[in-house]
Amino acid sequence: MSMLISYLLILLTGLVYHYSSAGPDTLPTELSLEAWLARQHVTSFKTIMNNINPPGTSRGFFAASLSTYKPDYFYTWTRDAALVSRVITSLPETNLTILTDYVDFQIRTQVTPTVCNCLGEPKFNTDGTGYTSPWGRPQNDGPAERAIAFMKIADRWYLEGHDQAYITNILVPAITKDLNYIKDVWQQPCYDLWEEIDGIHFYTLMVMRRALLDAVDFFNAHSDTPFRTDSYKSTAYQIEKRIELFWSSHLNYITSTQDVRNGVQKASGLDVSTLLAANLVSERNDGFFTPGSDKILATAHALENAFKSIYPLNQQLDERLGTSIGRYPEDVYDGVGISLGNPWFIATAAYTELYYLAIKEWKQVGVVINGINRSFFHRLLGNSAPNFFQQNTSYYAPGSLELEHLIYKATLSADKYLATIQYHQARNGSISEQFDRYIGYMAGARDLTWSHAAFLTAAKAKSTKRPIF
Ligand SMILES: *[C@@H]1O[C@H](CO)[C@@H](O)[C@H](O)[C@H]1NC(C)=O
Numbered sequence: 001m002s003m004l005i006s007y008l009l010i011l012l013t014g015l016v017y018h019y020s021s022a023g024p025d026t027l028p029t030e031l032s033l034e035a036w037l038a039r040q041h042v043t044s045f046k047t048i049m050n051n052i053n054p055p056g057t058s059r060g061f062f063a064a065s066l067s068t069y070k071p072d073y074f075y076t077w078t079r080d081a082a083l084v085s086r087v088i089t090s091l092p093e094t095n096l097t098i099l100t101d102y103v104d105f106q107i108r109t110q111v112t113p114t115v116c117n118c119l120g121e122p123k124f125n126t127d128g129t130g131y132t133s134p135w136g137r138p139q140n141d142g143p144a145e146r147a148i149a150f151m152k153i154a155d156r157w158y159l160e161g162h163d164q165a166y167i168t169n170i171l172v173p174a175i176t177k178d179l180n181y182i183k184d185v186w187q188q189p190c191y192d193l194w195e196e197i198d199g200i201h202f203y204t205l206m207v208m209r210r211a212l213l214d215a216v217d218f219f220n221a222h223s224d225t226p227f228r229t230d231s232y233k234s235t236a237y238q239i240e241k242r243i244e245l246f247w248s249s250h251l252n253y254i255t256s257t258q259d260v261r262n263g264v265q266k267a268s269g270l271d272v273s274t275l276l277a278a279n280l281v282s283e284r285n286d287g288f289f290t291p292g293s294d295k296i297l298a299t300a301h302a303l304e305n306a307f308k309s310i311y312p313l314n315q316q317l318d319e320r321l322g323t324s325i326g327r328y329p330e331d332v333y334d335g336v337g338i339s340l341g342n343p344w345f346i347a348t349a350a351y352t353e354l355y356y357l358a359i360k361e362w363k364q365v366g367v368v369i370n371g372i373n374r375s376f377f378h379r380l381l382g383n384s385a386p387n388f389f390q391q392n393t394s395y396y397a398p399g400s401l402e403l404e405h406l407i408y409k410a411t412l413s414a415d416k417y418l419a420t421i422q423y424h425q426a427r428n429g430s431i432s433e434q435f436d437r438y439i440g441y442m443a444g445a446r447d448l449t450w451s452h453a454a455f456l457t458a459a460k461a462k463s464t465k466r467p468i469f
């Protein structure tokens with residue numbers, strides 16, 4: 001079958017699927033959201049496990065996807081592997097051996113000669129050797145994400161009562177290597193998480209800051225690994241000052257990249273990576289660009305507005321679905337080549353996660369609505385609470401009726417993004433990288449490991465109830 005015919009067939013199947021079973025009043029999802037979440041959790045976990053150590057690869061190899069052709073994602077990216085292992089480390093059903101294999105594989109890549117010859121080498125072959133063709137390198141978020149993952153694995157190792165020696169002798173030296181690298185390079189431009197722009201990135205700095213601060217706590221907790229953490233603390237502080245510069249009071253959102261040396265030009269500066277960063281640091285719960293903070297919410301609002309107008313899929317949207325979200329408005333990567341960008345599952349899942357993590361913050365400290373974040377709340381509340389907006393600045397205390405109402409509305413919105421994922425994924429639970437901007441049919445790498453991990457963290461944010469103090 002020629003490529004063109006099979007492409008047309010795929011398109012047609014998508015159309016038939018979506019239009020035959022989806023009348024104007026029914027979504028073709030046979031399961032309620034709750035039932036689907038439970039089933040998808042199992043499927044996503046199974047699929048992630050299937051993408052780890054596939055036949056013919058070195059132990060500890062986390063494939064980005066099993067897709068080897070159009071696109072070829074059969075590599076391990078330091079970033080993807082770290083983000084995925086961070087997620088599965090918190091799941092009790094994950095066998096610890098999977099994680100220690102991951103650690104072994106990564107430690108070997110730390111000392112493998114690569115083109116970059118640095119810890120920011122982005123991707124590795126199935127046998128652990130470095131990828132040698134031209135690529136956007138270095139990508140310095142990778143070592144930070146890996147250090148965060150390693151510290152999580154250490155905590156779990158310790159909690160399960162295993163020997164401290166593994167932490168001291170294996171994990172600590174590897175973590176230290178990554179952190180020292182971050183200390184050296186954080187001011188230098190590098191490629192972003194989408195591997196397209198050489199510059200200084202909000203996302204990259206945010207994960208670096210978190211890695212350094214996590215390390216301060218980590219080394220203090222493991223007292224038999226005496227360590228001077230002052231330099232981590234002071235570097236994190238310097239990084240904070242740099243991160244603040246990404247806020248544009250003129251645009252009223254955070255721009256994703258500065259000091260661009262090379263790569264894609266993005267006129268808007270809007271990028272969902274800003275929200276991915278907020279979700280990723282939320283566990284620190286320190287209010288520094290966390291999901292519930294005003295500048296992150298303002299950015300979420302601006303980004304959603306952009307995607308609403310860009311993707312035909314978002315026009316006349318069924319009221320039970322949330323906006324389909326992509327990486328950034330100017331995106332032209334369609335999952336295989338260059339044409340027009342599509343919504344991504346990880347980006348859409350990020351909104352669910354962001355809302356639920358924000359709700360947790362609001363329950364603790366209440367909500368202040370001001371000039372920066374008013375537009376976000378206006379979208380959320382619509383006409384339902386006009387008295388929210390009478391003053392320029394309003395405070396809604398934890399436990400107040402107004403706050404309960406706001407949280408209720410945010411919950412409804414958060415679940416709609418999940419419904420969007422449920423609607424556009426395959427009926428058997430597969431989740432690719434993207435879905436088509438016109439008809440919603442899955443596009444790009446099949447069963448992207450990161451897509452499944454993003455679903456799991458979004459669902460976890462929904463289910464976890466952090467204690468209110
Ligand atoms: C974990 O994986 C290892 C290696 O594959 C296996 O030997 C062990 O039985 C597994 N443990 C559990 C509890 O499944």
Ligand SMILES: *[C@@H]1O[C@H](CO)[C@@H](O)[C@H](O)[C@H]1NC(C)=O
Pocket residue numbers: 292293294295297366367368369370372373
């Ligand atoms: C709204 O912005 C103000 C001013 O920056 C901030 O103090 C407040 O926490 C923000 N509210 C929320 C819910 O983020």
Ligand SMILES: *[C@@H]1O[C@H](CO)[C@@H](O)[C@H](O)[C@H]1NC(C)=O
Pocket residue numbers: 392
């Ligand atoms: C509220 O904001 C508007 C526009 O930003 C300003 O003109 C007005 O003076 C403010 N009102 C109060 C009571 O601060």
Ligand SMILES: *[C@@H]1O[C@H](CO)[C@@H](O)[C@H](O)[C@H]1NC(C)=O
Pocket residue numbers: 043047426428429430
């Ligand atoms: C769903 O079906 C597709 C096509 O048959 C298959 O490639 C994929 O592995 C299946 N996914 C799951 C999670 O079973």
